[in-house]
Amino acid sequence: MTVELPTIVSEHIRAVNAGDVDAVVATFTDDALVNDARREFRGARQIRVWIAEEIVGDRVTMQPIEAAEHHGTTVLRASYDGDFDKSGLPDPVILTNYVTIRDGRIATLIVILNDPAPRVRGLLLAEVQG
Numbered sequence: 001m002t003v004e005l006p007t008i009v010s011e012h013i014r015a016v017n018a019g020d021v022d023a024v025v026a027t028f029t030d031d032a033l034v035n036d037a038r039r040e041f042r043g044a045r046q047i048r049v050w051i052a053e054e055i056v057g058d059r060v061t062m063q064p065i066e067a068a069e070h071h072g073t074t075v076l077r078a079s080y081d082g083d084f085d086k087s088g089l090p091d092p093v094i095l096t097n098y099v100t101i102r103d104g105r106i107a108t109l110i111v112i113l114n115d116p117a118p119r120v121r122g123l124l125l126a127e128v129q130g
Contacts, residue, residue, distance in 0.1 A: 058084040
């Protein structure tokens with residue numbers, strides 16, 4: 001089910017695309033957890049360094065493709081671009097963002113390069129579950 005993005009997620013995308021470190025950091029709770037490429041960043045200080053070096057520093061941009069809500073988690077698929085190393089990555093780079101929100105800010109952000117859904121007896125799992 002496609003849903004409209006929560007306001008804070010839209011603000012996060014705008015801040016990332018604007019390259020504004022302070023605005024991106026402001027979208028997170030002070031004790032937030034980010035997992036990007038299987039690396040964890042905990043709390044505002046670590047998240048600020050990650051944003052400054054790897055998001056703003058690499059001029060990352062995000063273009064939402066689709067979003068859904070699943071038991072309180074926003075699942076956002078977005079196309080990513082920027083000056084980061086794209087070796088071994090698909091073109092375009094589509095990443096799935098799992099976002100939980102607390103008190104109007106992002107408490108958890110998990111960013112994953114997902115593999116295509118496996119087939120089960122000729123049907124995609126999404127077709128079986130949908």
